[in-house]
Amino acid sequence: MIELVLAAVLxxxxxxxxxxxxxxxxxxxxxxxxxxxxxxxxxERDRALAELKELExxxxxxxxxxEDYRALVQPLRRRAAQTLANGGPLSKxxxxxxxxxxxxxxxxxxxxxxx
Amino acid sequence: xxxxFLVYTAIAGGTPQLRPSELKGRTGEVSLVGKVVGAVSGxxxxxxxxxxxxxxxxxxxxxxxxxxxxxxxxxxxRDVVVKGRLESGTFVGTPNTLSxxxxxxxVAEKKAS
Amino acid sequence: xPELGRAALIxxxxxxxxxxxxGSIGARTRRRRLSESAENAILSSFAxxxxxxxxxxxALLRHDFSFTYVWQHTSRALPDAYVVxxxxxGQEGSLLLWLLILTGFSAVAVLLARRSARSLLDWTAPVxxxxxxxxxFLLVAVASPFATQAAPSDGLGLNPSLQNPYMLAHPPMLxxxxxxxxxxxxxxxxxxxxxxxDELWVVVTRRWTLVAWTFLxxxxxxxxHWAYVEVGWGGYFAWDPVENAALxxxxxxxxxxHSVMIQEKRGMLKIWNVVLVIGAFALALFGTFLTRxxxxxxxxxxxxxxxxxxxxxxxxxxLAASLALVVSRLPLLRSKTRLESPVSxxxxxxxxxxxxxxxxxxxxxxxxxxxxxxxxxxxxxxxxPPYYNFFLKAFGLPLLVLMGIGPLIAWRRxxxxxxxxxxxxxxxxxxxxxxxxLALGARSSVPGLIGYTFCAFVLASIAxxxxxxxxxxxxxxxxxxxxxxxxxxxxxxxxxxxxxxxxAIVLLAIGVIGSSAYDTTREQRLRAGETMAVGGYRLTYRxxxxxxxxxxxxxxxxxxxxxxGKHLGTMRPGKNRYFAEQQVxxxxxxxSDRANGEDLFLIAEQIAPNAVFLKVLVKxxxxxxxxxxxxxxxGSLIALWPDAREQRRLAVRYGRRDALARA
Numbered sequence: 001m002i003e004l005v006l007a008a009v010l011x012x013x014x015x016x017x018x019x020x021x022x023x024x025x026x027x028x029x030x031x032x033x034x035x036x037x038x039x040x041x042x043x044e045r046d047r048a049l050a051e052l053k054e055l056e057x058x059x060x061x062x063x064x065x066x067e068d069y070r071a072l073v074q075p076l077r078r079r080a081a082q083t084l085a086n087g088g089p090l091s092k093x094x095x096x097x098x099x100x101x102x103x104x105x106x107x108x109x110x111x112x113x114x115x
Numbered sequence: 116x117x118x119x120f121l122v123y124t125a126i127a128g129g130t131p132q133l134r135p136s137e138l139k140g141r142t143g144e145v146s147l148v149g150k151v152v153g154a155v156s157g158x159x160x161x162x163x164x165x166x167x168x169x170x171x172x173x174x175x176x177x178x179x180x181x182x183x184x185x186x187x188x189x190x191x192x193r194d195v196v197v198k199g200r201l202e203s204g205t206f207v208g209t210p211n212t213l214s215x216x217x218x219x220x221x222v223a224e225k226k227a228s
Numbered sequence: 229x230p231e232l233g234r235a236a237l238i239x240x241x242x243x244x245x246x247x248x249x250x251g252s253i254g255a256r257t258r259r260r261r262l263s264e265s266a267e268n269a270i271l272s273s274f275a276x277x278x279x280x281x282x283x284x285x286x287a288l289l290r291h292d293f294s295f296t297y298v299w300q301h302t303s304r305a306l307p308d309a310y311v312v313x314x315x316x317x318g319q320e321g322s323l324l325l326w327l328l329i330l331t332g333f334s335a336v337a338v339l340l341a342r343r344s345a346r347s348l349l350d351w352t353a354p355v356x357x358x359x360x361x362x363x364x365f366l367l368v369a370v371a372s373p374f375a376t377q378a379a380p381s382d383g384l385g386l387n388p389s390l391q392n393p394y395m396l397a398h399p400p401m402l403x404x405x406x407x408x409x410x411x412x413x414x415x416x417x418x419x420x421x422x423x424x425x426d427e428l429w430v431v432v433t434r435r436w437t438l439v440a441w442t443f444l445x446x447x448x449x450x451x452x453h454w455a456y457v458e459v460g461w462g463g464y465f466a467w468d469p470v471e472n473a474a475l476x477x478x479x480x481x482x483x484x485x486h487s488v489m490i491q492e493k494r495g496m497l498k499i500w501n502v503v504l505v506i507g508a509f510a511l512a513l514f515g516t517f518l519t520r521x522x523x524x525x526x527x528x529x530x531x532x533x534x535x536x537x538x539x540x541x542x543x544x545x546x547l548a549a550s551l552a553l554v555v556s557r558l559p560l561l562r563s564k565t566r567l568e569s570p571v572s573x574x575x576x577x578x579x580x581x582x583x584x585x586x587x588x589x590x591x592x593x594x595x596x597x598x599x600x601x602x603x604x605x606x607x608x609x610x611x612x613p614p615y616y617n618f619f620l621k622a623f624g625l626p627l628l629v630l631m632g633i634g635p636l637i638a639w640r641r642x643x644x645x646x647x648x649x650x651x652x653x654x655x656x657x658x659x660x661x662x663x664x665x666l667a668l669g670a671r672s673s674v675p676g677l678i679g680y681t682f683c684a685f686v687l688a689s690i691a692x693x694x695x696x697x698x699x700x701x702x703x704x705x706x707x708x709x710x711x712x713x714x715x716x717x718x719x720x721x722x723x724x725x726x727x728x729x730x731x732a733i734v735l736l737a738i739g740v741i742g743s744s745a746y747d748t749t750r751e752q753r754l755r756a757g758e759t760m761a762v763g764g765y766r767l768t769y770r771x772x773x774x775x776x777x778x779x780x781x782x783x784x785x786x787x788x789x790x791x792x793g794k795h796l797g798t799m800r801p802g803k804n805r806y807f808a809e810q811q812v813x814x815x816x817x818x819x820s821d822r823a824n825g826e827d828l829f830l831i832a833e834q835i836a837p838n839a840v841f842l843k844v845l846v847k848x849x850x851x852x853x854x855x856x857x858x859x860x861x862x863g864s865l866i867a868l869w870p871d872a873r874e875q876r877r878l879a880v881r882y883g884r885r886d887a888l889a890r891a
Contacts (some may be wrong), residue, residue: 007235010279014239014272018246021264039426042881047495051639054493060704061696064638065646072640129597129611137607146610160753160834160841184461184833184843187803187812 045083052076134170135177138201146198151191152176159185183210230374233283240276241364243269247357255350263350267338273360274331281328284373294379303385310391316399319520320373327363329407337411345432352418359410362542370534388806388813394454401447402474406512408440413509416502420557441481442864448474449857460816462829462845467616472591473515479588480508483581490577498561506550513543569641576634587623621675631730632686635693658685676745683734690727725867732859735852742849753841763846766790772837781805785832785840801832825851
C-alpha cells in the first residue's frame with residue numbers, strides 16, 4: 001500500500017516540476033548571447049592572441065631559438081591584429097582585457113631576459 | 116590498416132574454437148570449448164590430468180589429457196576452454212592453456228602465462 | 229517494494245520520452261518554456277532513477293530474497309559491503325547503475341550548462357534524454373531488476389574472488405568513465421544539430437572528458453591490480469575481451485583529449501574530433517555490452533542474453549545517426565587552416581592520434597574476429613595475447629617517443645636547427661641510459677631495451693620542460709625556486725598536469741616492460757626441506773598448515789626465502805576451500821622488494837600435507853605499474869584544477885554577464 005502512495009507522490013512531484021516553466025507568469029527574459037558569427041570571430045581572436053603568448057613562453061623557456069622567434073612572431077602579430085579588427089576589442093574595462101592589451105603591446109619588445 | 120590486420124591474422128593466425136562434437140578428423144591446434152563430465156583423475160603436474168569433455172549442450176564426450184596450470188574453478192560440471200590437438204582419439208592439451216568460464220561473473224578465470 | 233521500483237523506472241522512461249519530444253520541439257521552434265520543461269524532465273529522471281536504486285539497495289541489504297536479483301547475487305552470510313557491490317554484480321543491476329550515473333551526470337550537466345551555455349543546451353538535452361530513454365526502456369521492458377519470486381530461505385551468494393575491496397571500486401569507477409563519455413558526445417551532437425560553428429561544446433565538455441578518462445584509466449589499473457593479487461596467475465592483463473572492452477574507449481578518449489588541443493590552438497581537425505567523440509561514446513556502449521551480454525563465448529549465448537540485440541541495435545543507431553549528422557554538417561566543420569609542416573607540434577599530435585586510433589582498431593578487430601569468423605565460416609577463430617602484444621609494441625613504442633618529442637617541438641613549424649638544440653639533452657640521456665642498460669644485461673630483450681631507452685628519453689624531456697619553465701618563471705618574478713615552480717604549474721595547469729600524466733605513462737611503460745620482457749619463471753615440486761633457486765632467490769619449503777576460518781579452510785605452504793645468504797622472510801602461498809560455495813580459490817603470496825620494485829610471486833598450484841608444487845615468478849619493476857596509477861591521478865587532478873583567470877576569459881567570450889559581475 002505504502003508503495004503505491006510513494007509511487008504516486010514521485011509521479012506527481014515529477015509532473016509538477018516538469019510543468020513549472022509553463023506555470024510562470026511570463027516567459028523568462030532570454031539572455032543575450034553574442035551572435036554566431038561574432039562568437040566565431042571572438043574565438044579566432046582569442047586563439048591568435050593565445051598563440052602569440054605561447055610563442056613568447058616557448059621563446060622564454062628556450063624551446064625556440066632567437067632566429068625562429070623572429071621569423072615566427074611577425075606573421076603571428078599581423079594575424080592577431082587582423083582578428084582584433086574582426087573580432088572586436090576585448091570587453092573594455094575587465095582586468096583580463098587590460099592584461100591582454102598590455103601583453104600585446106609588450107610582445108613587440110620582448111626578448112629573452114634570462115640569457 | 117585493415118589490410119595489415121587481415122594479413123597478420125591470416126598468417127600468424129588465431130586458433131579456431133571448436134566444440135568436442137566438431138573435433139572429429141581435425142588436425143592442428145584448436146581451442147576446445149566444452150563441459151567437463153565424469154570423474155577427473157591424474158596429476159596435471161605429473162603424468163597428466165585426465166578428464167572428459169563434451170559439448171555444453173550435451174552429446175558424446177571425448178578424452179582429454181592435460182599438463183600444466185589448472186585454474187581453481189576447474190571441476191567436473193564446469194565449462195572450460197583448452198588448446199591442443201587431437202592425437203589418436205585423445206585430445207592432448209597444450210600446457211598452460213586451460214581456463215574456466217564463469218558464466219554469471221565478469222571475468223573468465225584464467226591461468227595463462 | 230518491487231512495485232515502487234518498477235513504477236520509478238516507468239516514470240523515468242516517461243520523463244525521457246517527454247524530454248526527447250518536448251526538447252526537440254522546443255529547440256526547433258525556439259520555445260524556451262518547452263526546452264526548460266524538457267531540462268526539468270531530465271533533472272527529475274535522476275530523482276526517479278535514485279528512487280529505483282534505493283529500492284534495490286534496500287532489498288539487498290535486507291536480504292529480501294523475494295527479489296530474484298537479490299537471491300541470485302547475495303546470501304545471508306555475505307558481509308554488507310559486498311552485498312552493496314552485488315548491486316552491480318548482475319546484468320539488471322549494472323544497467324540500473326548505468327542509468328543512475330547517466331541521469332546524475334545529465335542533471336549536473338544541465339544545471340551547469342544552464343548558467344554558462346544556455347543556447348547549446350537546447351539540442352543537447354534531447355540527445356541526453358535519448359540515451360536515458362534507451363537505458364530506461366531496457367530496464368522497464370527487457371531486463372528488470374525488480375522481478376519477483378517466492379522467497380527461498382537463502383541466496384546463491386557471490387563468487388569469493390569478487391569479495392574483496394578492489395571489486396567494490398573497480399566496476400563503479402569504470403561505469404563512471406563509460407557514462408562520463410556520454411556528456412561530450414551529447415554536447416557535440418547538440419552543437420551540430422544547432423548548426424553551430426563555434427567551440428563552446430569543446431570548452432564546456434573539457435572537464436567532463438578529462439574526468440571520465442581519468443576514471444576509466446584508474447579503474448582499469450584497479451582491475452589489473454585485482455587480477456594480480458586476487459586471481460593470482462602472475463600477470464595483470466590478459467587481453468581478455470572484458471579487459472579490452474574498457475581499454476578501447478580509453479584509447480579513443482586519449483586521442484580525443486589530444487586532438488581537441490589542436491582544435492583549440494589552431495582551429496584544425498574539427499571533423500576528426502567530432503568523429504572521435506562519437507567513436508569514444510560508441511565504444512563505451514560497446515564496452516558495456518561486451519562485459520554484460522556474454523556475446524564472446526559464442527554467438528549462441530549472445531542470443532540467449534536478452535539485452536544483446538538491443539545494445540547492438542542502439543549502437544548501430546547511434547553511429548548511423550551521428551555520422552549522418554556529421555556528413556550533413558561538413559561545410560560547417562571544414563577548417564581553413566592547413567598543416568604547415570610535418571615537423572611541428574600539430575603534426576606530432578596527429579601522429580599520436582593515428583597511432584592511438586590504430587591500436588584501438590587493432591583491439592576492436594581482435595575482439596570482433598571470433599564473431600566475424602563464426603558468422604562467415606561457422607567456427608569462431610580466436611586471437612590471443614601474441615597478436616595484441618605484437619601491436620602493442622608496434623604502436624606503443626612510437627607513441628612513447630612521440631610523448632617525448634611533442635612537448636619540445638614548436639607549433640606550426642619547427643626548424644631543424646632549433647630541434648637539434650632542444651633535443652640534445654634528452655637524446656644524450658637516452659643514449660647514456662641505453663648503453664648502461666646494455667652493460668647491465670638488458671640485451672636479453674631487444675624490444676625491452678628499446679622501450680627503456682625511449683622511456684629515458686621521455687623522462688628527460690619532461691624534466692627539461694619543468695626545469696626550463698621554472699628557470700624562466702624565476703627570471704621573471706624572482707623568489708624561491710619552489711615558488712617559481714608552483715607559479716609555473718599554477719598558471720599552466722593543463723600543460724604541466726599533462727606532463728605529469730605523461731610521466732605516469734612512462735612509469736607504467738617501465739613497469740610493464742620490466743615485468744614482461746625481463747621476468748623469470750620456474751616451476752618445481754618440493755618436498756619438506758627441499759629448495760629451489762629462482763632469479764637470485766632461494767626458496768625452501770618447510771611444511772603445510774591448515775587453518776579453519778569463518779567461511780573457508782585455509783591451506784598454506786610455508787616457504788622460507790633467502791637471497792645472497794640473507795633470510796628475507798617467510799611466504800605462505802596456498803589455497804582457500806570455501807564451504808558454502810564449494811569452491812577453491814588461489815591465494816598467491818607476493819613479496820615486494822622496496823629497493824628495486826621487484827616482486828617475488830609464489831603460487832602453490834598443488835598443495836599436500838608434505839609436498840607442494842610451486843610456480844615461482846620474479847617480476848622486475850612491476851610495482852612501478854601501481855605507482856604510475858597514483859602519479860596518473862595526481863597529474864589529472866592538476867590538469868582538472870579550476871583556473872579562475874581562464875573562467876573569466878571564457879565568460880567574457882561567451883557572454884556570461886553574471887560571471888563578470890562577480891569577477
